Structures are given as structure tokens and as C-alpha cells.
Amino acid sequence: SQQGEEDPQALSIQEGENATMNCSYKTSINNLQWYRQNSGRGLVHLILIRSNEREKHSGRLRVTLDTSKKSSSLLITASRAADTASYFCVPKGGFKTIFGAGTRLFVKA
């Protein structure tokens, strides 16, 4: 299956702390993407990391990719209440975009 599996299922932190979410997948990939979904709303594309990249930054986001372990991590630094959302990794080995169950992040003000 091309689906990613996010871990933990849920994460609760204080505002200002860092949040780390992990993703594991089973197939070989061209790239891996992270999306965010605020409660019941549409998804927002956050970042794409290619299979030949090991780390990528975008603002307060830092993504790592280890293709030998078939895993990725998303780090959100200095979290804010507005970061409260579900986060999904999408390993792209084929054309379909398949979403897993996600990590539900709750940032307490």
C-alpha cells in the first residue's frame, strides 16, 4: 500500500514547544509530501521532499526523509495555537494521493 502511517495518533503540547510527527511507509517513492487539515476543512499542502533529499525547511517546518528506513519526520518549531490540526504524510510512489489516519496535534495556549 502506498499509504503513510503517522505516529503518534495524537499529540498535545504547550504553545512555544516543538512538535515532532513521524511517518513510515512501505513502498519505494519519488517524493513524500506533508499536508495539514484544520478541523473538518480542506487540506493544505505544506511541503514536498524528494527521495534524493534528506532534509528540507519551510518557515517553522523542518522535514527529514530517510529512504533506507522508509521514514520521514515533520518538526514544527515554536508551535502556536493555530497549528492545531491533523497532519498527514503522503508517500508518492504512484500517481494516486492516499491519505492515512494522520497525527492530531493540539497546541494549548
Place this chain on the structure above:
Amino acid sequence: EPEVTQTPSHQVTQMGQEVILRCVPISNHLYFYWYRQILGQKVEFLVSFYNNEISEKSEIFDDQFSVERPDGSNFTLKIRSTKLEDSAMYFCASSLVGGLTDTQYFGPGTRLTVL
């Protein structure tokens, strides 16, 4: 910033009725998608559409579903005879590039309630 829009935001229908969910993708995008999310569950891929034809569909997308791009701006999902289990949020998305490196932009969704 350009965005994907969807109408209506909430649709209530009786079981067996036909519904059409509408989407206006970002204007220069070429690839279009529909997803659904049953309350509390995963976002599920339904169909992708490019060059006026379906490029991929999931097993959920059976004969009761159809998609159309009737003009240069709208992208619609029709459900022919709705069932109770069709109640869900339906999300439209579009991307400039398709395939492996697509970055999909999602609309806010239409909540479909089938009674």
C-alpha cells in the same frame, strides 16, 4: 492568492435523489480531483480528471458517480441515486502538475447529508 471554491457548503438531500456538487478549480490548473471524508474517518480518493477524461478512480467511484467539466471553469461531481452512506464531506482539489510531483490545492468542502 488563488483558491479552489466549492458550492454549496452544505447540501441536504433525500435518499435516492441526485445531487451535483460543484467546484471551481484554480484557473490555470490542469488536473482535478474529488475526495470524500466520512465523519471521523480518513480522506479517501475518489477520482482524478485530466484532459477531459478520468485518469484514475478508486473502487468507491462506482456507476452512481460521475464527473464533468462542463465549461472552462467548473468541475462537478454527480451522485445519481444517493444512499445514506454517501453522507460525508466532499473535497475538490486541483493541481498545475499531475502525477508524482503534484501539489494539490483543496477547496473547503461540501458537507453532504443524506436523509
